[in-house]
Amino acid sequence: MDELKEEALVALVRRAVEGEAEASHLLYQHFVARIFNFVIGLVRVKEDAEDITQDAFVQAFQNMHALKDLAKFEQWLYRIARNEVYQRFRRKKTAEVPLDTELITSIAGDDSKRADPNPEDQCLGSELSKVIEGALSDLPLKMREVFILSVVHDKSYKEISEIVNRSLLAVKTDIYRARVFAKDAIKKYTTRG
Amino acid sequence: MVMSCPSYKEIILAVAGDGEAAGAARRHARECAACSAILEEQARVDSLFKAHCAPVEPSPFLWARIEARLTQPAPAPESRWSSLFKPARLYPLAAAVLLAALIATAVMFRPGPGPSSETMLADMEGAYYRTVAPVGEDNPFGVQDVMEPLSGDDNPFRLTAEAGPVAGTSDGNPFTEAIAEGL
Numbered sequence: 001m002d003e004l005k006e007e008a009l010v011a012l013v014r015r016a017v018e019g020e021a022e023a024s025h026l027l028y029q030h031f032v033a034r035i036f037n038f039v040i041g042l043v044r045v046k047e048d049a050e051d052i053t054q055d056a057f058v059q060a061f062q063n064m065h066a067l068k069d070l071a072k073f074e075q076w077l078y079r080i081a082r083n084e085v086y087q088r089f090r091r092k093k094t095a096e097v098p099l100d101t102e103l104i105t106s107i108a109g110d111d112s113k114r115a116d117p118n119p120e121d122q123c124l125g126s127e128l129s130k131v132i133e134g135a136l137s138d139l140p141l142k143m144r145e146v147f148i149l150s151v152v153h154d155k156s157y158k159e160i161s162e163i164v165n166r167s168l169l170a171v172k173t174d175i176y177r178a179r180v181f182a183k184d185a186i187k188k189y190t191t192r193g
Numbered sequence: 194m195v196m197s198c199p200s201y202k203e204i205i206l207a208v209a210g211d212g213e214a215a216g217a218a219r220r221h222a223r224e225c226a227a228c229s230a231i232l233e234e235q236a237r238v239d240s241l242f243k244a245h246c247a248p249v250e251p252s253p254f255l256w257a258r259i260e261a262r263l264t265q266p267a268p269a270p271e272s273r274w275s276s277l278f279k280p281a282r283l284y285p286l287a288a289a290v291l292l293a294a295l296i297a298t299a300v301m302f303r304p305g306p307g308p309s310s311e312t313m314l315a316d317m318e319g320a321y322y323r324t325v326a327p328v329g330e331d332n333p334f335g336v337q338d339v340m341e342p343l344s345g346d347d348n349p350f351r352l353t354a355e356a357g358p359v360a361g362t363s364d365g366n367p368f369t370e371a372i373a374e375g376l
Binding site (some may be wrong): 019024025028029032033036037040046049050053054057058062128129130133135136147148150151152154156157160166172175176179180182183184187 | 202205206208209210211212229234235238239242243245246249250251252253255258259260262265276
């Protein structure tokens with residue numbers, strides 16, 4: 001969906017705050033993909049990501065009156081989703097995230113759809129996907145979230161700092177560390193092969 | 194001329210940065226082959242991760258589930274009493290009551306301030322000497338005086354014991370004269 005202009009977004013959020021169901025639905029349609037993919041980037045399990053996304057939207061729509069700056073709805077929604085992820089991890093009492101074989105397979109499948117899908121390329125693509133998935137899973141949650149927001153969601157460092165409620169310096173440091181970690185993981189894979 | 198290279202961290206962060214430092218690092222990388230190589234390598238790594246995390250569609254039923262939860266009636270607010278008796282609150286309360294009872298019991302049955310240990314020791318020592326210890330120089334309680342038979346002037350009962358005539362009477366009977374006078 002195209003990016004909403006700030007005035008249009010504020011108007012839509014205001015209607016949702018006033019309890020208009022249609023406005024809530026439009027907000028959902030506009031933001032669900034990015035919130036769901038942010039969550040799936042953190043938890044790496046599709047079913048869990050759907051449950052968390054559902055909880056995040058319910059939380060948001062039930063507490064719209066608590067949103068002070070209507071223009072910051074997106075950051076607020078990201079933050080709610082992030083809190084839900086952390087709560088889920090606390091309940092599971094583990095920060096270990098299992099690899100989602102379905103996701104890995106889907107990425108490997110995307111590789112196989114390339115113009116020249118010979119078996120060797122397919123195998124290499126699948127292996128690279130595992131390396132990337134492993135690197136993501138090995139990243140501590142705090143680093144993983146800022147890395148995904150920066151690399152996958154193209155958020156600015158300032159936006160990320162607002163979403164994760166940490167200083168700009170801390171965010172930059174963690175993104176730097178995560179990038180170096182990711183680069184090393186890929187380097188190991190390429191030098192090995 | 195190429196100005197001095199920014200730090201490795203600045204180059205890495207410049208891949209996606211939007212600040213002045215990031216802009217300067219990118220401008221520098223355009224003229225510096227080494228920094229440009231670092232920037233390009235990092236951009237390739239980023240694109241690999243971005244491709245791996247390609248958007249996944251959520252279930253088409255997700256909105257229906259959210260809507261159902263939003264439209265269902267809110268649960269009735271709990272009364273103060275029912276919330277008070279929730280296990281989560283009841284257990285600490287019970288623990289606090291139990292602790293208070295234990296403390297109260299300990300305070301109630303605490304022994305009062307008694308005699309000092311020296312006094313108690315002296316009492317015990319005295320009792321020992323009075324009952325068990327043989328009379329001797331070490332016995333400070335004079336038990337010997339009590340135990341010896343009374344005799345001589347020290348005996349306060351001497352007169353009644355000897356039953357001699359009462360002084361000033363003819364026969365020693367103090368009532369003889371009174372009987373004679375017809376009393």
